[in-house]
Amino acid sequence: MFPPLTRAMAKQLYIETVGCQMNMLDSELVVASLRKQGYEVVDSPKRADAILFNTCSVRQHAEDKIYSALGRLKHAKKYNPGKIIGVIGCMAQKDQRLIFDRAPYVDLVVGPGQLHQIPELIQRVEAGGGQQLEVSLDRKGGSRSQVEQSFESYDPLRDPQMRPTPFQAFVRIMIGCDKFCTYCIVPSVRGPEQSRPPAHILAEARQLADEGCREITLLGQTVNSYKYADGGRTWRLADLLAELHEIDGIARIKFVTNYPKDMTDELLTAVRDLDKVSPYLHVPAQSGSNRMLARMKRGYTVEEYRDMLARVRATVPEATVTSDFIVGFCGETEDDFQQTVELVRASRFKNSFIFKYSERPGTKSVQLYPDDVPEDVKKRRNNELLAVQNAISEEDNQPLIGRTVEVLVEGPSKNAARDDDGSDALQLVGRTHCDRIAVFDGNRRQIGQLLDVAVYDANAFTLFASVVTAHVGPEVFQL
Ligand code: SAH
Ligand code: SF4
Ligand code: F3S
Numbered sequence: 001m002f003p004p005l006t007r008a009m010a011k012q013l014y015i016e017t018v019g020c021q022m023n024m025l026d027s028e029l030v031v032a033s034l035r036k037q038g039y040e041v042v043d044s045p046k047r048a049d050a051i052l053f054n055t056c057s058v059r060q061h062a063e064d065k066i067y068s069a070l071g072r073l074k075h076a077k078k079y080n081p082g083k084i085i086g087v088i089g090c091m092a093q094k095d096q097r098l099i100f101d102r103a104p105y106v107d108l109v110v111g112p113g114q115l116h117q118i119p120e121l122i123q124r125v126e127a128g129g130g131q132q133l134e135v136s137l138d139r140k141g142g143s144r145s146q147v148e149q150s151f152e153s154y155d156p157l158r159d160p161q162m163r164p165t166p167f168q169a170f171v172r173i174m175i176g177c178d179k180f181c182t183y184c185i186v187p188s189v190r191g192p193e194q195s196r197p198p199a200h201i202l203a204e205a206r207q208l209a210d211e212g213c214r215e216i217t218l219l220g221q222t223v224n225s226y227k228y229a230d231g232g233r234t235w236r237l238a239d240l241l242a243e244l245h246e247i248d249g250i251a252r253i254k255f256v257t258n259y260p261k262d263m264t265d266e267l268l269t270a271v272r273d274l275d276k277v278s279p280y281l282h283v284p285a286q287s288g289s290n291r292m293l294a295r296m297k298r299g300y301t302v303e304e305y306r307d308m309l310a311r312v313r314a315t316v317p318e319a320t321v322t323s324d325f326i327v328g329f330c331g332e333t334e335d336d337f338q339q340t341v342e343l344v345r346a347s348r349f350k351n352s353f354i355f356k357y358s359e360r361p362g363t364k365s366v367q368l369y370p371d372d373v374p375e376d377v378k379k380r381r382n383n384e385l386l387a388v389q390n391a392i393s394e395e396d397n398q399p400l401i402g403r404t405v406e407v408l409v410e411g412p413s414k415n416a417a418r419d420d421d422g423s424d425a426l427q428l429v430g431r432t433h434c435d436r437i438a439v440f441d442g443n444r445r446q447i448g449q450l451l452d453v454a455v456y457d458a459n460a461f462t463l464f465a466s467v468v469t470a471h472v473g474p475e476v477f478q479l
Helices: 021-035 060-071 090-095 097-102 115-126 144-150 186-190 198-210 237-244 265-273 290-296 302-315 334-347 364-368 375-400 414-418 474-478
Strands: 011-017 039-041 050-055 084-089 108-110 132-134 168-172 215-219 227-230 233-236 252-256 280-282 320-327 352-356 404-412 425-432 437-443 450-458 462-467
Touching (some): 021 039, 021 050, 021 084, 021 115, 021 168, 021 215, 050 060, 050 090, 060 084, 060 090, 060 097, 084 090, 084 115, 090 097, 090 108, 090 186, 097 108, 108 115, 168 198, 198 237, 237 252, 265 302, 290 334, 290 364, 302 334, 320 375, 352 375, 404 414, 404 462, 414 425, 437 450
Parallel strands (some): 011 050, 050 084, 084 108, 108 132, 215 252, 320 352, 437 462
Antiparallel strands (some): 227 233, 404 425, 404 450, 425 437, 450 462
16 A cells, blocks of 8 residues: 655646646546646745646737747756656647747647546656657548547546535546638637547546536537547437436536537527526527628538528527627728627627637638738727627626526636635625526625525626525514
8 A cells, every 4th residue: 555645745836827628627627637646736836846727819919918928938857857847738739849949948748639648648747758749640630530639528536626616526428629710720720620428428427427416518619519429329418417406416517619600400499398407508600791600610600590580589488698709800990890790689698708819720711811901090990889888798798687597606706716815705706597697795605506686786707796685484473
Protein backbone atom coordinates (compact mmCIF):
# COMPACT_ATOMS: atom_id res chain seq x y z
CA MET A 1 0.00 0.00 0.00
CA PHE A 2 1.20 3.48 -0.81
CA PRO A 3 0.79 6.11 1.90
CA PRO A 4 -1.82 8.75 1.01
CA LEU A 5 -0.38 11.83 -0.67
CA THR A 6 0.21 14.58 1.82
CA ARG A 7 -0.13 18.24 0.88
CA ALA A 8 3.61 18.64 0.75
CA MET A 9 3.96 15.74 -1.68
CA ALA A 10 1.18 16.83 -4.02
CA LYS A 11 2.30 18.56 -7.17
CA GLN A 12 0.54 21.78 -8.06
CA LEU A 13 -1.36 22.28 -11.30
CA TYR A 14 -2.56 25.62 -12.62
CA ILE A 15 -4.95 25.43 -15.56
CA GLU A 16 -6.41 28.34 -17.50
CA THR A 17 -9.34 27.68 -19.80
CA VAL A 18 -10.71 29.88 -22.58
CA GLY A 19 -13.24 29.14 -25.32
CA CYS A 20 -16.53 27.27 -25.27
CA GLN A 21 -18.13 24.75 -22.90
CA MET A 22 -16.34 21.94 -24.75
CA ASN A 23 -13.10 23.34 -23.41
CA MET A 24 -14.49 23.66 -19.87
CA LEU A 25 -15.43 20.01 -20.01
CA ASP A 26 -12.04 19.04 -21.46
CA SER A 27 -10.28 20.85 -18.62
CA GLU A 28 -12.39 18.95 -16.10
CA LEU A 29 -11.30 15.66 -17.67
CA VAL A 30 -7.64 16.63 -17.85
CA VAL A 31 -7.66 17.69 -14.20
CA ALA A 32 -9.35 14.41 -13.22
CA SER A 33 -6.60 12.43 -14.96
CA LEU A 34 -3.81 14.50 -13.42
CA ARG A 35 -5.23 14.21 -9.91
CA LYS A 36 -4.64 10.49 -10.28
CA GLN A 37 -1.02 11.38 -10.87
CA GLY A 38 -0.81 13.32 -7.61
CA TYR A 39 -1.58 16.85 -8.81
CA GLU A 40 -3.79 19.30 -6.94
CA VAL A 41 -5.30 22.37 -8.60
CA VAL A 42 -4.10 25.80 -7.47
CA ASP A 43 -5.35 29.23 -8.52
CA SER A 44 -2.04 30.93 -9.22
CA PRO A 45 0.61 30.01 -11.81
CA LYS A 46 3.42 31.38 -9.61
CA ARG A 47 4.43 28.31 -7.65
CA ALA A 48 2.68 25.72 -9.81
CA ASP A 49 4.69 22.69 -10.95
CA ALA A 50 2.64 22.50 -14.14
CA ILE A 51 0.85 25.26 -16.02
CA LEU A 52 -1.64 24.31 -18.74
CA PHE A 53 -3.45 26.65 -21.12
CA ASN A 54 -6.56 25.11 -22.66
CA THR A 55 -6.92 27.26 -25.74
CA CYS A 56 -9.43 28.47 -28.34
CA SER A 57 -8.86 29.48 -31.98
CA VAL A 58 -12.32 30.68 -32.92
CA ARG A 59 -11.21 34.36 -33.07
CA GLN A 60 -7.78 35.99 -33.29
CA HIS A 61 -8.30 37.73 -29.96
CA ALA A 62 -8.56 34.40 -28.09
CA GLU A 63 -5.19 33.34 -29.52
CA ASP A 64 -3.51 36.69 -28.83
CA LYS A 65 -4.45 36.40 -25.16
CA ILE A 66 -2.74 33.02 -24.86
CA TYR A 67 0.41 34.09 -26.70
CA SER A 68 0.77 37.10 -24.40
CA ALA A 69 0.19 34.92 -21.32
CA LEU A 70 2.93 32.64 -22.64
CA GLY A 71 5.16 35.68 -23.17
CA ARG A 72 4.82 36.51 -19.48
CA LEU A 73 6.16 33.05 -18.60
CA LYS A 74 9.39 33.57 -20.49
CA HIS A 75 11.48 33.61 -17.32
CA ALA A 76 9.27 31.31 -15.26
CA LYS A 77 11.73 28.45 -15.40
CA LYS A 78 14.63 30.50 -14.04
CA TYR A 79 13.63 29.78 -10.45
CA ASN A 80 11.98 26.45 -11.12
CA PRO A 81 13.63 24.65 -14.05
CA GLY A 82 11.34 21.64 -13.55
CA LYS A 83 8.18 23.69 -14.16
CA ILE A 84 6.12 22.21 -16.98
CA ILE A 85 4.32 24.53 -19.40
CA GLY A 86 1.72 23.08 -21.72
CA VAL A 87 -0.55 24.44 -24.46
CA ILE A 88 -3.51 22.18 -25.08
CA GLY A 89 -6.80 22.36 -26.99
CA CYS A 90 -7.82 23.99 -30.26
CA MET A 91 -4.86 26.35 -30.76
CA ALA A 92 -2.48 23.46 -30.11
CA GLN A 93 -4.13 21.56 -32.96
CA LYS A 94 -4.05 24.62 -35.23
CA ASP A 95 -0.57 26.03 -34.57
CA GLN A 96 1.29 22.84 -33.59
CA ARG A 97 5.10 23.41 -33.82
CA LEU A 98 4.61 27.13 -34.32
CA ILE A 99 3.92 27.31 -30.57
CA PHE A 100 7.38 25.92 -29.81
CA ASP A 101 8.85 28.44 -32.28
CA ARG A 102 7.10 31.37 -30.62
CA ALA A 103 7.63 30.16 -27.04
CA PRO A 104 10.58 27.70 -26.94
CA TYR A 105 10.12 27.12 -23.20
CA VAL A 106 6.79 25.35 -23.80
CA ASP A 107 7.13 21.63 -23.01
CA LEU A 108 3.84 20.27 -24.23
CA VAL A 109 1.54 20.92 -27.22
CA VAL A 110 -1.52 18.66 -27.20
CA GLY A 111 -4.56 18.89 -29.51
CA PRO A 112 -8.15 18.38 -28.29
CA GLY A 113 -8.22 14.87 -29.76
CA GLN A 114 -5.16 13.75 -27.77
CA LEU A 115 -5.90 15.00 -24.26
CA HIS A 116 -5.97 11.45 -22.85
CA GLN A 117 -2.21 11.33 -23.43
CA ILE A 118 -1.40 14.28 -21.15
CA PRO A 119 -0.47 12.32 -17.99
CA GLU A 120 1.98 10.20 -19.96
CA LEU A 121 3.39 13.16 -21.88
CA ILE A 122 4.05 15.01 -18.64
CA GLN A 123 5.89 11.97 -17.30
CA ARG A 124 8.01 11.94 -20.46
CA VAL A 125 8.93 15.59 -19.99
CA GLU A 126 9.77 14.92 -16.32
CA ALA A 127 11.98 12.03 -17.39
CA GLY A 128 13.94 14.38 -19.62
CA GLY A 129 12.27 13.45 -22.89
CA GLY A 130 12.15 17.06 -24.12
CA GLN A 131 9.32 18.81 -25.91
CA GLN A 132 6.23 16.69 -26.60
CA LEU A 133 3.80 17.32 -29.48
CA GLU A 134 0.64 15.24 -29.90
CA VAL A 135 -2.02 16.37 -32.35
CA SER A 136 -4.63 14.67 -34.49
CA LEU A 137 -4.55 14.26 -38.28
CA ASP A 138 -5.50 17.22 -40.47
CA ARG A 139 -8.95 16.90 -42.06
CA LYS A 140 -7.22 15.90 -45.29
CA GLY A 141 -4.46 13.87 -43.57
CA GLY A 142 -6.01 10.44 -44.24
CA SER A 143 -9.23 8.58 -44.98
CA ARG A 144 -12.40 9.71 -43.15
CA SER A 145 -12.10 6.84 -40.68
CA GLN A 146 -8.38 7.43 -40.06
CA VAL A 147 -9.04 11.09 -39.31
CA GLU A 148 -12.03 10.13 -37.12
CA GLN A 149 -9.91 7.70 -35.15
CA SER A 150 -7.22 10.28 -34.58
CA PHE A 151 -9.75 12.40 -32.62
CA GLU A 152 -10.42 10.48 -29.41
CA SER A 153 -13.70 11.11 -27.63
CA TYR A 154 -12.45 11.47 -24.12
CA ASP A 155 -15.06 11.27 -21.41
CA PRO A 156 -14.56 8.57 -18.80
CA LEU A 157 -13.09 10.55 -15.89
CA ARG A 158 -15.00 13.28 -14.12
CA ASP A 159 -13.96 15.76 -11.49
CA PRO A 160 -16.68 17.37 -9.35
CA GLN A 161 -14.45 20.26 -8.28
CA MET A 162 -13.91 21.40 -11.86
CA ARG A 163 -17.60 21.62 -12.73
CA PRO A 164 -19.47 24.92 -13.04
CA THR A 165 -20.98 23.88 -9.68
CA PRO A 166 -21.09 20.50 -7.90
CA PHE A 167 -24.67 19.96 -9.10
CA GLN A 168 -24.29 21.04 -12.74
CA ALA A 169 -22.29 19.11 -15.33
CA PHE A 170 -21.60 19.01 -19.03
CA VAL A 171 -22.03 15.77 -20.94
CA ARG A 172 -20.57 15.51 -24.41
CA ILE A 173 -22.84 13.73 -26.85
CA MET A 174 -20.80 14.36 -29.97
CA ILE A 175 -17.40 15.64 -31.03
CA GLY A 176 -16.26 17.57 -34.11
CA CYS A 177 -18.25 19.34 -36.80
CA ASP A 178 -18.94 18.65 -40.48
CA LYS A 179 -20.79 21.84 -41.37
CA PHE A 180 -17.77 23.82 -42.56
CA CYS A 181 -19.25 27.31 -42.30
CA THR A 182 -16.73 29.31 -44.35
CA TYR A 183 -15.59 31.56 -41.47
CA CYS A 184 -15.12 28.81 -38.89
CA ILE A 185 -11.99 27.02 -37.66
CA VAL A 186 -13.84 24.48 -35.50
CA PRO A 187 -14.18 21.66 -38.09
CA SER A 188 -10.43 21.66 -38.67
CA VAL A 189 -9.35 21.81 -35.01
CA ARG A 190 -12.07 19.54 -33.58
CA GLY A 191 -12.17 17.02 -36.43
CA PRO A 192 -15.02 15.10 -38.06
CA GLU A 193 -18.48 14.99 -36.50
CA GLN A 194 -18.90 11.80 -34.44
CA SER A 195 -21.78 10.97 -32.13
CA ARG A 196 -21.14 9.00 -28.94
CA PRO A 197 -23.07 5.78 -28.30
CA PRO A 198 -26.28 6.42 -26.29
CA ALA A 199 -25.28 3.74 -23.74
CA HIS A 200 -22.12 5.69 -22.84
CA ILE A 201 -24.01 8.97 -22.52
CA LEU A 202 -26.72 7.41 -20.34
CA ALA A 203 -24.16 5.69 -18.11
CA GLU A 204 -22.31 8.95 -17.64
CA ALA A 205 -25.51 10.84 -16.84
CA ARG A 206 -26.51 8.18 -14.29
CA GLN A 207 -23.11 8.42 -12.65
CA LEU A 208 -23.41 12.20 -12.47
CA ALA A 209 -26.90 11.90 -10.95
CA ASP A 210 -25.51 9.49 -8.34
CA GLU A 211 -22.84 12.08 -7.52
CA GLY A 212 -25.55 14.66 -6.83
CA CYS A 213 -25.85 16.44 -10.19
CA ARG A 214 -29.23 18.07 -10.70
CA GLU A 215 -28.65 19.63 -14.09
CA ILE A 216 -26.84 18.26 -17.13
CA THR A 217 -26.05 20.20 -20.29
CA LEU A 218 -25.51 18.08 -23.38
CA LEU A 219 -22.75 19.39 -25.59
CA GLY A 220 -22.14 19.28 -29.32
CA GLN A 221 -21.12 21.90 -31.89
CA THR A 222 -24.37 21.03 -33.65
CA VAL A 223 -25.99 19.11 -30.83
CA ASN A 224 -29.32 18.61 -32.61
CA SER A 225 -27.57 16.85 -35.50
CA TYR A 226 -26.90 13.95 -33.08
CA LYS A 227 -27.34 10.65 -34.85
CA TYR A 228 -26.24 7.20 -33.76
CA ALA A 229 -27.17 4.02 -35.61
CA ASP A 230 -26.85 0.64 -33.91
CA GLY A 231 -28.53 -2.74 -34.42
CA GLY A 232 -31.13 -1.43 -36.85
CA ARG A 233 -32.12 1.47 -34.61
CA THR A 234 -31.20 5.12 -35.17
CA TRP A 235 -31.02 7.43 -32.19
CA ARG A 236 -31.61 11.15 -32.53
CA LEU A 237 -31.41 13.84 -29.86
CA ALA A 238 -35.14 13.50 -29.10
CA ASP A 239 -34.64 9.78 -28.30
CA LEU A 240 -31.70 10.57 -26.03
CA LEU A 241 -33.69 13.23 -24.17
CA ALA A 242 -36.52 10.77 -23.54
CA GLU A 243 -34.10 8.28 -21.97
CA LEU A 244 -32.22 10.88 -19.94
CA HIS A 245 -35.56 12.15 -18.63
CA GLU A 246 -36.05 8.83 -16.81
CA ILE A 247 -32.95 9.26 -14.64
CA ASP A 248 -33.86 9.93 -11.01
CA GLY A 249 -32.09 12.89 -9.46
CA ILE A 250 -31.64 14.83 -12.69
CA ALA A 251 -34.03 17.78 -12.57
CA ARG A 252 -33.00 19.73 -15.64
CA ILE A 253 -31.58 18.85 -19.04
CA LYS A 254 -30.20 21.48 -21.42
CA PHE A 255 -28.43 21.11 -24.76
CA VAL A 256 -26.21 23.44 -26.82
CA THR A 257 -25.56 24.44 -29.63
CA ASN A 258 -28.35 23.90 -32.14
CA TYR A 259 -28.01 24.11 -35.90
CA PRO A 260 -31.10 25.87 -37.35
CA LYS A 261 -31.62 23.37 -40.18
CA ASP A 262 -31.69 20.37 -37.83
CA MET A 263 -34.40 21.72 -35.53
CA THR A 264 -36.95 18.98 -36.22
CA ASP A 265 -40.58 18.94 -35.07
CA GLU A 266 -39.76 15.69 -33.28
CA LEU A 267 -37.15 17.50 -31.18
CA LEU A 268 -39.46 20.43 -30.44
CA THR A 269 -42.20 18.03 -29.34
CA ALA A 270 -39.71 16.36 -26.99
CA VAL A 271 -38.81 19.75 -25.49
CA ARG A 272 -42.53 20.47 -25.02
CA ASP A 273 -43.45 17.10 -23.52
CA LEU A 274 -40.47 16.30 -21.29
CA ASP A 275 -40.73 18.41 -18.12
CA LYS A 276 -37.06 18.15 -17.23
CA VAL A 277 -35.90 19.46 -20.61
CA SER A 278 -35.37 23.20 -20.32
CA PRO A 279 -37.52 25.30 -22.64
CA TYR A 280 -34.38 27.09 -23.76
CA LEU A 281 -32.88 26.84 -27.24
CA HIS A 282 -29.60 28.36 -28.40
CA VAL A 283 -29.97 28.43 -32.21
CA PRO A 284 -27.42 30.81 -33.76
CA ALA A 285 -28.66 32.67 -36.86
CA GLN A 286 -25.27 34.39 -37.62
CA SER A 287 -26.81 36.92 -40.06
CA GLY A 288 -30.14 38.27 -41.29
CA SER A 289 -28.95 38.71 -44.88
CA ASN A 290 -29.36 35.89 -47.39
CA ARG A 291 -26.31 37.11 -49.28
CA MET A 292 -24.18 36.81 -46.13
CA LEU A 293 -25.71 33.46 -45.12
CA ALA A 294 -24.83 32.09 -48.56
CA ARG A 295 -21.27 33.41 -48.27
CA MET A 296 -21.05 31.89 -44.80
CA LYS A 297 -22.38 28.61 -46.25
CA ARG A 298 -24.82 28.26 -43.39
CA GLY A 299 -27.19 26.17 -45.48
CA TYR A 300 -30.42 28.12 -44.82
CA THR A 301 -32.08 31.38 -45.82
CA VAL A 302 -33.47 34.03 -43.47
CA GLU A 303 -36.96 32.90 -44.46
CA GLU A 304 -36.12 29.33 -43.42
CA TYR A 305 -34.67 30.57 -40.13
CA ARG A 306 -37.85 32.54 -39.47
CA ASP A 307 -40.00 29.49 -40.29
CA MET A 308 -37.94 27.44 -37.87
CA LEU A 309 -38.48 30.09 -35.19
CA ALA A 310 -42.21 30.15 -35.90
CA ARG A 311 -42.30 26.38 -35.35
CA VAL A 312 -40.47 26.82 -32.04
CA ARG A 313 -42.96 29.49 -30.90
CA ALA A 314 -45.95 27.39 -31.99
CA THR A 315 -44.78 24.18 -30.32
CA VAL A 316 -43.08 25.51 -27.16
CA PRO A 317 -44.55 29.01 -26.63
CA GLU A 318 -42.80 29.52 -23.28
CA ALA A 319 -39.32 28.71 -24.67
CA THR A 320 -36.58 31.31 -24.69
CA VAL A 321 -34.41 31.38 -27.80
CA THR A 322 -30.88 32.78 -27.97
CA SER A 323 -28.59 33.40 -30.92
CA ASP A 324 -25.07 34.24 -32.12
CA PHE A 325 -24.31 36.82 -34.80
CA ILE A 326 -21.19 37.70 -36.76
CA VAL A 327 -21.05 41.35 -37.88
CA GLY A 328 -18.67 42.68 -40.53
CA PHE A 329 -18.31 39.41 -42.42
CA CYS A 330 -16.61 39.75 -45.83
CA GLY A 331 -18.56 42.07 -48.11
CA GLU A 332 -21.24 42.94 -45.53
CA THR A 333 -22.90 46.18 -46.64
CA GLU A 334 -24.94 48.54 -44.47
CA ASP A 335 -28.03 47.06 -46.09
CA ASP A 336 -26.97 43.49 -45.18
CA PHE A 337 -26.34 44.65 -41.63
CA GLN A 338 -29.75 46.35 -41.39
CA GLN A 339 -31.34 43.05 -42.40
CA THR A 340 -29.60 41.48 -39.39
CA VAL A 341 -30.96 44.26 -37.17
CA GLU A 342 -34.39 43.54 -38.62
CA LEU A 343 -34.06 39.82 -37.81
CA VAL A 344 -33.04 40.61 -34.23
CA ARG A 345 -35.98 43.00 -33.83
CA ALA A 346 -38.44 40.44 -35.16
CA SER A 347 -37.08 37.35 -33.37
CA ARG A 348 -37.09 38.56 -29.77
CA PHE A 349 -34.16 36.46 -28.61
CA LYS A 350 -33.59 36.26 -24.86
CA ASN A 351 -30.05 37.36 -25.62
CA SER A 352 -27.55 37.24 -28.46
CA PHE A 353 -23.79 36.85 -28.53
CA ILE A 354 -22.42 39.24 -31.13
CA PHE A 355 -18.95 38.87 -32.63
CA LYS A 356 -16.91 40.94 -35.05
CA TYR A 357 -15.74 38.78 -37.94
CA SER A 358 -12.19 37.59 -37.32
CA GLU A 359 -10.36 36.07 -40.26
CA ARG A 360 -9.04 32.57 -39.45
CA PRO A 361 -6.14 31.25 -41.53
CA GLY A 362 -7.02 27.98 -43.22
CA THR A 363 -10.77 28.62 -43.46
CA LYS A 364 -12.67 28.80 -46.76
CA SER A 365 -13.60 32.47 -46.40
CA VAL A 366 -9.92 33.47 -46.46
CA GLN A 367 -9.54 31.89 -49.89
CA LEU A 368 -12.85 33.16 -51.21
CA TYR A 369 -13.33 36.75 -49.99
CA PRO A 370 -11.30 39.68 -48.70
CA ASP A 371 -11.85 40.72 -45.07
CA ASP A 372 -12.97 44.14 -46.30
CA VAL A 373 -15.16 45.65 -43.57
CA PRO A 374 -13.03 48.16 -41.63
CA GLU A 375 -12.51 47.51 -37.91
CA ASP A 376 -14.34 50.70 -36.84
CA VAL A 377 -17.38 49.71 -38.92
CA LYS A 378 -17.36 46.21 -37.37
CA LYS A 379 -17.21 47.82 -33.95
CA ARG A 380 -20.07 50.22 -34.65
CA ARG A 381 -22.27 47.43 -36.02
CA ASN A 382 -21.45 45.28 -33.01
CA ASN A 383 -22.50 48.04 -30.61
CA GLU A 384 -25.62 48.91 -32.59
CA LEU A 385 -26.83 45.31 -32.74
CA LEU A 386 -26.08 44.80 -29.06
CA ALA A 387 -28.12 47.91 -28.16
CA VAL A 388 -31.10 46.63 -30.16
CA GLN A 389 -30.82 43.20 -28.52
CA ASN A 390 -30.42 44.62 -25.00
CA ALA A 391 -33.51 46.81 -25.36
CA ILE A 392 -35.48 43.71 -26.37
CA SER A 393 -34.04 41.65 -23.50
CA GLU A 394 -35.04 44.33 -21.01
CA GLU A 395 -38.55 44.70 -22.48
CA ASP A 396 -39.16 40.95 -22.48
CA ASN A 397 -38.06 40.61 -18.85
CA GLN A 398 -40.61 43.20 -17.62
CA PRO A 399 -43.69 40.91 -17.72
CA LEU A 400 -41.89 38.64 -15.24
CA ILE A 401 -42.06 41.31 -12.55
CA GLY A 402 -44.62 40.20 -9.97
CA ARG A 403 -44.37 36.56 -10.99
CA THR A 404 -42.86 33.64 -9.11
CA VAL A 405 -40.26 31.57 -10.94
CA GLU A 406 -38.37 28.44 -9.99
CA VAL A 407 -34.60 28.73 -9.99
CA LEU A 408 -31.75 26.28 -9.53
CA VAL A 409 -29.54 28.06 -7.01
CA GLU A 410 -26.00 28.10 -8.40
CA GLY A 411 -24.09 29.85 -5.62
CA PRO A 412 -23.13 33.28 -4.28
CA SER A 413 -23.82 36.16 -6.69
CA LYS A 414 -20.75 37.88 -8.16
CA ASN A 415 -20.96 40.64 -5.54
CA ALA A 416 -21.36 38.19 -2.68
CA ALA A 417 -18.48 36.03 -3.94
CA ARG A 418 -16.22 39.09 -4.09
CA ASP A 419 -16.72 40.11 -0.46
CA ASP A 420 -17.64 36.74 1.02
CA ASP A 421 -17.15 36.87 4.79
CA GLY A 422 -18.26 33.28 5.29
CA SER A 423 -21.62 34.17 6.84
CA ASP A 424 -24.67 32.04 6.02
CA ALA A 425 -26.86 34.90 4.81
CA LEU A 426 -25.75 36.14 1.42
CA GLN A 427 -26.88 37.18 -2.04
CA LEU A 428 -27.38 34.15 -4.29
CA VAL A 429 -27.66 33.65 -8.02
CA GLY A 430 -29.84 31.09 -9.75
CA ARG A 431 -31.23 30.29 -13.16
CA THR A 432 -34.78 29.68 -14.29
CA HIS A 433 -35.70 26.69 -16.44
CA CYS A 434 -35.57 29.15 -19.41
CA ASP A 435 -31.99 30.12 -18.49
CA ARG A 436 -32.80 33.56 -17.09
CA ILE A 437 -30.50 34.73 -14.31
CA ALA A 438 -32.02 35.76 -10.96
CA VAL A 439 -30.33 37.24 -7.88
CA PHE A 440 -31.90 37.21 -4.43
CA ASP A 441 -30.98 37.26 -0.73
CA GLY A 442 -30.81 33.78 0.71
CA ASN A 443 -28.91 31.35 2.83
CA ARG A 444 -25.84 29.31 1.94
CA ARG A 445 -27.70 26.04 2.56
CA GLN A 446 -30.03 26.85 -0.36
CA ILE A 447 -27.19 26.44 -2.87
CA GLY A 448 -28.00 23.51 -5.15
CA GLN A 449 -31.74 23.61 -4.40
CA LEU A 450 -34.65 24.31 -6.70
CA LEU A 451 -36.30 27.33 -5.11
CA ASP A 452 -39.31 29.56 -5.82
CA VAL A 453 -38.44 33.25 -6.00
CA ALA A 454 -40.72 36.24 -6.60
CA VAL A 455 -39.44 38.74 -9.14
CA TYR A 456 -39.72 42.41 -8.09
CA ASP A 457 -37.48 44.07 -10.71
CA ALA A 458 -35.64 43.25 -13.93
CA ASN A 459 -33.13 44.69 -16.34
CA ALA A 460 -31.86 43.25 -19.63
CA PHE A 461 -29.65 40.64 -17.99
CA THR A 462 -30.95 39.96 -14.48
CA LEU A 463 -34.15 39.32 -12.55
CA PHE A 464 -34.10 40.74 -9.02
CA ALA A 465 -36.12 38.55 -6.69
CA SER A 466 -36.86 37.44 -3.17
CA VAL A 467 -37.29 33.93 -1.85
CA VAL A 468 -40.92 32.96 -1.50
CA THR A 469 -41.48 31.96 2.12
CA ALA A 470 -42.66 28.36 2.45
CA HIS A 471 -46.44 28.11 2.55
CA VAL A 472 -47.61 28.00 6.16
CA GLY A 473 -50.56 25.62 6.47
CA PRO A 474 -53.21 25.56 9.28
CA GLU A 475 -51.52 22.53 10.89
CA VAL A 476 -48.72 24.84 12.02
CA PHE A 477 -51.21 26.79 14.10
CA GLN A 478 -52.44 23.59 15.77
CA LEU A 479 -49.03 22.94 17.25
N1 SAH B 1 -21.07 25.32 -33.21
C1 SAH B 1 -21.67 26.49 -32.79
C2 SAH B 1 -20.74 27.58 -32.33
C3 SAH B 1 -19.37 27.64 -32.82
S1 SAH B 1 -18.30 28.93 -32.35
C4 SAH B 1 -22.58 26.94 -33.90
O1 SAH B 1 -22.48 26.51 -35.00
O2 SAH B 1 -23.42 27.76 -33.63
C5 SAH B 1 -19.31 30.09 -31.49
C6 SAH B 1 -19.64 31.31 -32.27
O3 SAH B 1 -18.47 32.02 -32.62
C7 SAH B 1 -20.34 31.07 -33.59
O4 SAH B 1 -21.70 30.85 -33.44
C8 SAH B 1 -20.05 32.34 -34.35
O5 SAH B 1 -21.03 33.31 -34.12
C9 SAH B 1 -18.72 32.80 -33.75
N2 SAH B 1 -17.61 32.65 -34.69
C10 SAH B 1 -17.14 31.51 -35.25
N3 SAH B 1 -16.12 31.79 -36.09
C11 SAH B 1 -15.93 33.13 -36.05
C12 SAH B 1 -15.03 34.03 -36.70
N4 SAH B 1 -14.14 33.61 -37.58
N5 SAH B 1 -15.12 35.36 -36.40
C13 SAH B 1 -16.04 35.81 -35.52
N6 SAH B 1 -16.91 35.00 -34.89
C14 SAH B 1 -16.87 33.68 -35.15
FE1 SF4 C 1 -18.40 26.33 -36.87
FE2 SF4 C 1 -20.52 26.19 -38.42
FE3 SF4 C 1 -19.60 23.99 -37.22
FE4 SF4 C 1 -20.76 25.87 -35.78
S1 SF4 C 1 -21.75 24.66 -37.39
S2 SF4 C 1 -18.86 24.83 -35.30
S3 SF4 C 1 -20.16 27.74 -36.81
S4 SF4 C 1 -18.57 25.17 -38.80
FE1 F3S D 1 -12.88 27.70 -29.40
FE2 F3S D 1 -12.33 25.21 -29.86
FE3 F3S D 1 -14.59 25.85 -28.65
S1 F3S D 1 -11.93 26.88 -31.22
S2 F3S D 1 -15.06 27.86 -29.48
S3 F3S D 1 -12.59 26.16 -27.86
S4 F3S D 1 -14.28 24.21 -30.09
